[in-house]
Amino acid sequence: MNFFEQQDHARRQSRMLVLLFALAVIAIVLAVNIVMALLWILLQGQPLAGAHHYPHGFFFTNTCITVLLICGGTMIEIFNLRDGGDAVARMVGGRQVSPNTIDLHERRLLNIVEEMALASGIACPKVYLLAKEESINAFAAGYNPNEAVVVLTQGALTRLTRDELQGVVGHEFSHILNGDMRLNLKLLGVTFGIEMVGDFGRQALEFAWYNSDGIEAGFKLAVFRIIAFIFGFAFFVIGYIGLFFGRVIKFAVSRQREYLADASAIQFTRNPDGLGNALRKIAALSDKGFSGAYIGHRNAEQLSHLFVSAVRPHLMAGFFATHPPLQERLRRIYGREVEMPDEQELRVQDVRNFPVPSDALPALAYASTPLRAMRTDLQEASTAIALAAAHAYGDGTLAQIRLSPEIDRVAHDPAEAPLLLYALFLNPADERSPQLQYLLEHMPNQIAQVKRLAAAIVQLPENARLPLLDLMMPALRQLSVPERDAMLAQFQRMIASDKRVSLHEFVLQTVLVRRLAAQANRAVRIKYATVNELRAECLVLFSLLAHVAAPLRKEAVASLFMRAAHASPTLALSEKDVSGIDALSYSRIKLALDKLNQLAPLANPALIKSLLAIAGEQAALPLPLADLLRAICAALEAPMPPTVAAVYTNTGWPAASLS
Structure with missing residues (x-):
């Protein structure tokens, strides 16, 4: 079962989650009404057998309060979890x-x-x-x-x-890639709501014993405590219905996903x-x-x-x-x-006493003295980061990309990581570039370090630059939301300084916005079942990829576009549907990607297959095409296809211009 099938399976389990939640609510409502009816009979001194008269709206009120408590608790917990993984x-x-x-x-x-x-x-x-x-x-x-x-x-x-x-981290990455995380967060909200009744009963018990100062001592206090205790204990017991259903829901959803x-x-x-x-x-x-x-x-x-x-x-x-x-x-x-x-x-x-395996050496950071002291042969001038994609897609060998000590240090430092991002945008050989002039005007104190970092980045294989961006994400996410928004706005102005957007700039900005924007950690709602509902958005992506691939594949744009047409027959495309390069603005492409991100999981493979048909799925991909496809996959929250991933595991791949 592949990634997209897992995503769809998670969505179907979400529907089962709603059904189990509804059953739990019904069971708890029935139990609450039974308990409240018994308490009313006892308080009225009526015999349990025979007919009983209840106040007008008695059961309706009980039901509304219970449902409000459960659903309110669920809504509050889901709101508390709006920050996603950090909140958990x-x-x-x-x-x-x-x-x-x-x-x-x-x-x-x-x-x-x-x-x-x-x-x-x-x-x-x-x-x-x-x-x-x-x-x-x-x-x-x-x-x-x-x-x-x-x-x-x-x-x-x-x-x-x-x-x-x-192995443990790999297990958790499997949950990330199989779409389990979003389902698990929904599960948190649901189980919190249905277990709230029991928590309410526990609080009633505590209130009965610790908040009776205003009650007259003696008989009235004793009666109050007895009633509160019975009331609280009854709801505490009812809470076990919620606990039972909570565990049933967790069992039904999570157990097979662990295997x-x-x-x-x-x-x-x-x-x-x-x-x-x-x-x-x-x-x-x-x-x-x-x-x-x-x-x-x-x-x-x-x-x-x-x-x-x-x-x-x-x-x-x-x-x-x-x-x-x-x-x-x-x-x-x-x-x-x-x-x-x-x-x-x-x-x-x-x-400190670990024998360091050979495949672990490249991934060790040497910026700190204790690490350098681990082995004398680690005291070299550069750091190597292992690209372990071969574990997932290749033959088990590790490709290595060497980072200078300064790049390694800055990539992990929240205060300086933005400078490395600016360096990724720069061509240090062009002293007259509008981007450099923009930085000279707005960041005069940091420009020397940015230029030094840009010169170090040039020494890296070009297929290391997007992986380096991924490596920086934990440091960049330590910035506050206003700081990240200000940084992204700065990048936007820097890109706009020459009144054009190069492919390199588009790729970097697409990945940055998708991963660092204020709403990047919010759940995306699925709105579209098939690619046919997003025909215009598909045309934008197909046209963009065809224009980028044409000079690299030495084929006509229309011919490459029609490869996607043959891979997506339901869209009924023709050569006249190709958008001109001037019509493909960054804002239009971003809007298309945002809408395509709301596509149902099982519809995504057909879309990615069409994109690969343009790029040339059976042949080695040129780096610009791989970078563009990697950025599109990031925007769609989809894993890279093996053809794309292979580009980043081969450090001997010939350099190709990104501009």
């Missing part, structure tokens, strides 16, 4: 790991996350740490791959080897022992009385379906467990029963 990470006490951290465990984790991000062609996620949790666990959260966060416990950092940590994420992580890393040994350690620690995946934070149960493994032992941990049994997951990974690790394997690791 903060719910369990997550602390963001600084991109330029010098802690060895954290540095190793960031290196692994960067490798996975570069491999998958998505923006490098923010990384959060649950510093107080000594167990082994992790989760990913967010509304889309461009704004995902990856959260790991301190125990995962200290108890797992590099391969095991990579899928395990399989995807192994395919992604090409190493079953990585994730397999991590799960073995969790199981072994649990068997020894230490809950290997236990999360102590009070919100952990609410987020239980997000984690790699169950966060708490639970009364309903059998059939309704949110995660499959660890032994069954291990059996599916290895195809057999496996033994548990010994005490030596379970010890807390010391990164």
Whole structure:
């Protein structure tokens, strides 16, 4: 099952989520009305048997209040989660790991996350740490791959080897790429709402005992407390209906997706022992009385379906467990029963004593003295970033791109990362370029560093420049929304300074806006079922790609455009539909991409297939075409096709102009 099928499956599960939510609401409403009716009978001193008279609108009022409480709680929680993954990470006490951290465990984790991000062609996620949790666990959260966060416990950092940590991170990247995150955030809102009735009962119990100062002492106080206790206890018990349905919903939605994420992580890393040994350690620690995946934070149960493994032992941990049994997951990974690790394997690791594997060396950052001290042969003048896309698409070998120490440092520094972005826009050989003149006028104090960075970027292979942009995302996302908006506006003015938009500028701006704009972390609503509903927008993209491909493929624009027409017969295209290059403004293309991003998942493969038909799917892609397709995939929140990804794993690819 591919990425787009997974996205569609997630949407269908969302509809099941609505059905289960409705059933839960009905069950809770019935229980509340029964309890309220019994309380009314008791307060009136009437016998339980026989006919009873209730006030006008009694049941209607009970129903409205209950539904309002549940739906209101759901709406409030969804609103609280509007910031996506960051909000979820903060719910369990997550602390963001600084991109330029010098802690060895954290540095190793960031290196692994960067490798996975570069491999998958998505923006490098923010990384959060649950510093107080000594167990082994992790989760990913967010509304889309461009704004995902990856959260790991301190125990995962200290108890797992590099391969095991990579397996766990690969599992979380599988959730990112399989479309699970948005569904999981919806699940958070839904379960919070239906569990609110029980929380309301608990608060009523607390109110009865701790807020009775204004009640006259003696008999009245005793009666008040008894009534409040009965009322609160009844709603607290009803809350278990919500808890039951909450776990049923989590079980129905998340359990099979854990098997899928395990399989995807192994395919992604090409190493079953990585994730397999991590799960073995969790199981072994649990068997020894230490809950290997236990999360102590009070919100952990609410987020239980997000984690790699169950966060708490639970009364309903059998059939309704949110995660499959660890032994069954291990059996599916290895195809057999496996033994548990010994005490030596379970010890807390010391990164300083790690043997550094050869494939890990390129991904280590050398900016800090402790890292340079790890091995003498690491004290070289440049840093290498491993592009691990071969794990997902190739033969398992790593292509390497070497970064200067200054580029590596600036890319991970939120204060200076914008300067590296300005450098990506510059041609340092052209001292008279309007962009350079704009920076001289508006940023005179930083222009020397920008020019120095631009000169260093020129030394990189050209297929390293967009991956470098992805690498900078965690640092750039630490900027506040007003700071990011101001930066994007500055780029817009810088691009407009020469009254034209080059392909290089278009690609960079498209990726930046999609990943850093104020609304970039918001869920995108699906509005269109087929590409036929977006014919005009498809024409814009087909025309753009045909104009870019024509000089590279040495074919006529109309001929290339008709390749897309043959790949998309339902659009009924002809040569006269091709838009002229002058009609393809940045604003028009951006509007087309925004609307196409609202296309149903299963309609996306046909669109991308048509674009690849123009680019030449069977032949090696020239870099300008690959960059444009990479930017389009980023705008559509889709993974890069293997043909495009291959361009960025081959550092020996001949240089091609981006202008």
